[in-house]
Amino acid sequence: EAGVTQFPSHSVIEKGQTVTLRCDPISGHDNLYWYRRVMGKEIKFLLHFVKESKQDESGMPNNRFLAERTGGTYSTLKVQPAELEDSGVYFCASSQGGAPPQSNNSPLHFGNGTRLTVT
Amino acid sequence: ILNVEQSPQSLHVQEGDSTNFTCSFPSSNFYALHWYRWETAKSPEALFVMTLNGDEKKKGRISATLNTKEGYSYLYIKGSQPEDSATYLCAFYLWGSARQLTFGSGTQLTVLP
Numbered sequence: 001e002a003g004v005t006q007f008p009s010h011s012v013i014e015k016g017q018t019v020t021l022r023c024d025p026i027s028g029h030d031n032l033y034w035y036r037r038v039m040g041k042e043i044k045f046l047l048h049f050v051k052e053s054k055q056d057e058s059g060m061p062n063n064r065f066l067a068e069r070t071g072g073t074y075s076t077l078k079v080q081p082a083e084l085e086d087s088g089v090y091f092c093a094s095s096q097g098g099a100p101p102q103s104n105n106s107p108l109h110f111g112n113g114t115r116l117t118v119t
Numbered sequence: 120i121l122n123v124e125q126s127p128q129s130l131h132v133q134e135g136d137s138t139n140f141t142c143s144f145p146s147s148n149f150y151a152l153h154w155y156r157w158e159t160a161k162s163p164e165a166l167f168v169m170t171l172n173g174d175e176k177k178k179g180r181i182s183a184t185l186n187t188k189e190g191y192s193y194l195y196i197k198g199s200q201p202e203d204s205a206t207y208l209c210a211f212y213l214w215g216s217a218r219q220l221t222f223g224s225g226t227q228l229t230v231l232p
Contacts, residue, residue: 004162033219042224043163043208056219091162104151104212104220107165 002026006092006111014119018080021114023092025074031055031095031103032075034067037113038088046090049075050103082118089113123211125223132199133231139195140226142209146190153220154183154194155208163208166194199230 005024013019025032034046046065047057051072060067064083069075079086091113097106124143132138144152151170155163167176172187180197196203206227210220 035222043210043222045219045221048219059219105168105170107153107168108155108163108220109165110155110162112162 004092004094004109004111006090006114008114009112010115010117012117012119013082015084016081018078019082019116021077021079021090021092021116023075023077023094023111025092025094026109029094029096029109030072031097031106032069033093033095033108034075034077035091035093036088037091038085043091046077079116082116084118087116087118089115123209123221123223125207125209125226127226128224129227129229131229131231134199134201136199136230137195137197138199138228139193140207140228142192142194142211142223144190144192144209144211144221145213146187148214149187149190149211150214151212151220152185152192153210154192155210157206157208157225159205166207194226196228199228201230201232204228204230 007022011019030051032049035043037043045059048055049069052069066078093108093110095106095108097103126141153168154166156166157163167183169185174185176183182195185192206225208225210222212220
């Protein structure tokens, strides 16, 4: 089966610009997560979709970040306007297993991430 | 504040050595613990998902144990090989917590040939 794919792999933008990251989960995985790793620190949760619904977006840092998952398939994460502190690696992951808490018994399948650099 | 600690932060071992590292997490309302292996320039790859106190899981030369009452998990690698070099991440989920899996900062293992 195809794995989780993310696009682009790298993005360099200037402060104030907009960037949209895309994630295609494994087919049939209802759960889709966005995480990010900033400055080599631990991976931090951003939000979680179950199908097209936002199950938990408590990790979204502020309203400059907008995630969508129209139709319950691929997801986009838009940062507008980007700030310097948004630089980092943004990971998408998907899993089977239904909604929480059962979904947390299923391993996450990660994409290769998008490295975002805001200058 | 929910926190997970991994130790050591980094580790260098010789090829053939066995090694282990620790993941500590809050023990109240435990639900699940995950271990991931993260090689440089790749994506994290799931090793184990553990849910029961006393669980022991094994995958080749890698095994893990879980103690939910005291809040720790050990990951063991027997006869380390250079290809085992990676960052090993643990992540936990507590019942009723608002957030999803909370990741530790990882243990970076380097196996020297």
